[in-house]
Amino acid sequence: MDTGDTAWVLASAALVMLMTPGLAFFYGGMVRAKSVLNMLMMSFISLAVVSVLWVLYGYSLAFGEDVGGGLLGGGDFLGLDGVLGTATGTLPHVVFVVFQLMFAIITAALISGAIADRAKFWTWTIFIAIWATVVYFPVAHWVFDFDGLTGEVGGWIANTLGALDFAGGTAVHINAGAAALALALVLGKRKGWPREPMRPHNLPFVLLGAGLLWFGWYGFNAGSAVGANELAGVAFVTTTVATGAAVLGWLIVEQVRDGKPTTLGAASGAIAGLVAITPAAGFVSPLGAIAIGLVAGVLCALAVSLKYKLGYDDSLDVVGVHLVGGLVGTLMIGLLATTGVNAAGQDGLFYGGGATLLGKQALAAAVVMAYSFVLTFIIGFILNKTIGFRISAEAEATGIDESEHAESGYEFSSLRGGGSSLGKTADMLAQKVSAGKEG
Known part of the structure; x- marks a missing residue:
């Protein structure tokens, strides 16, 4: 075990943990004043629920010995049994456990932005527990569990298919984005949408949240090198330049389309770039990262308007930013990946590798998207028909903070x-x- 690697991954875990409060402020500023506390709580409760489940059985389902076909881990690490006193690569095993926990927490929290203003808090809490168990833990096994990583046989996307995902474009962003779309369809539109303006009540909150997310994302991406090494440095650089390029791309679209660059656009562009570079951070060059960020900034800025054309109420543009951004980054790996950056990766189409990697990336993205959408729709539908998922029309008009939390x-x-x-x-x-x- 290496103390430098251990220190870096522990610090990275703390950075990723900060992303969830950052997300809470990002989302909280985007809703109306009568919904801000509920929006903060929807992220905060994910810290509580997913942390407990991860120790009880989540880590085992994600990183335990595969129980068949690369689809699900077994019961090797229930209650973290067999973790203490062992190592994973150059890390104490428990350090890897806590690093991966933070990914699970924020993935569940990301979904909440699609159903702002209208979801019962306790139903949302139950949803998180079920969704993490049925959707996130298996997908994390598919994508993140490489054979031998924890001394076990791992998941099918990482090993059998061989698609590349450095830090979670499929397992985190496509997964959460597809789930967000499904849940938005189950709960339906907010009262008055899209006729009534539902503008962000606190843009400084939004920019603060985006800044915290950008800061924490260095743990997310550079930490996924799982060591204090050159690859971590590469991921740090690619994360920075892709995000900057995405901000510029988004603001240029706003200038051309609307005549003004906005603060909300700058914050949203930053998140789009961070999302898109996540799967590619350790596989592309800095120039490739700029290309990914620029494409993501432009496409995500255009994609957020799809909800008006297609009629689904994705309150805070989780689909337009996380699903579309995740797809951009995942697919562009097939074009821009180079073994000159990471010998453990593959060469993409533009580096002489042909279209094989692009096909693998497309298949991984499609399967995760379909699995997450279908399972989330079923979970949300059952919860809505049994205990109820949506607050009453009266509570929605009064404000969800008062109706669900008796606070403002x-x-x-x-x-x-x-x-x-x-x-x-x-x-x-x-x-x-x-x-x-x-x-």
Whole structure:
């Protein structure tokens, strides 16, 4: 075991953990003021639920000995039995466990943006538990569990198919994006959408969340080198330049289409670039990363308008950013991957490798997308028909923060209350304005 590798992966795990609160602020700023707390909680509860399940059986299903066909891990590590005191490569096994846990947490949380303003909190919590068990843990086994990684036989995408996914384009972003689309269809449209404007209530929150996500994403991508080495440095660079290129691509689309570049567009473009480079970060050159980011920024900026044309209410554009961005990055590996960056990878079409890798990438993306969509739709449909998934129309009109949590994000009434100096000042100003009008 190597102490440098261990320290880097532990730090990376902490960075990825920070991404979930970052996501909460990113999503929280994009909703209306009456929904901000619920949006924050939908991400926060994923930390609680998935952490417990991961230790009980999630890690075992994802990284245990394959029980047939590369589809699911077995019960080798239930309760993390057999983990302590063992190693995975140059890491203590338990360090790898906690690093992978953070991926599972944020993948479930990503879905919440598609159903903002209208989902019952406890049903969402139950959904996370079921979805992680039935969808995420098996897909993580397919994509992330290489033969011999934990001393076991691994999953079919990583080993039998041989598709490339450095940090989770399929297992995280395509998976979450397809699930988001399915759940948006199950719950239906928000009341008043798309007739009523439902603008972000706090753009500084959105930009703060995007910044935290960008910062944490270095753990996500560079940490996936699973060591303090040159490959981690390459992933760090490609992550940076792809994200920058995606911001530029998104803003150029806004300028041409709408006449103004927006703060929301800059934040969304950054996330699109981060999503797209995730599967490719350790397989493409910095120039290839710029190409991926630019394409993702443009295509995702165009894709977010599809919901208006097709009629599905993806509240915060999870489909347009994560599903489309994940597909862009996963497929462009088939064009731009080079063994000059990573000898463990393959050469893509533009580097003389032919179309074979592109075909593998397309198959992996299609299977994960179909599996996640179908299973999520079934889970959501059953929950909606049994315990109910959507809040009442009255609760939606009043605000989900009040109806689900008996709280509000902002106590506006305090500005008019007589018990505080701020309230008294507000009253005095109001009286002066009134007196001036009467005069």
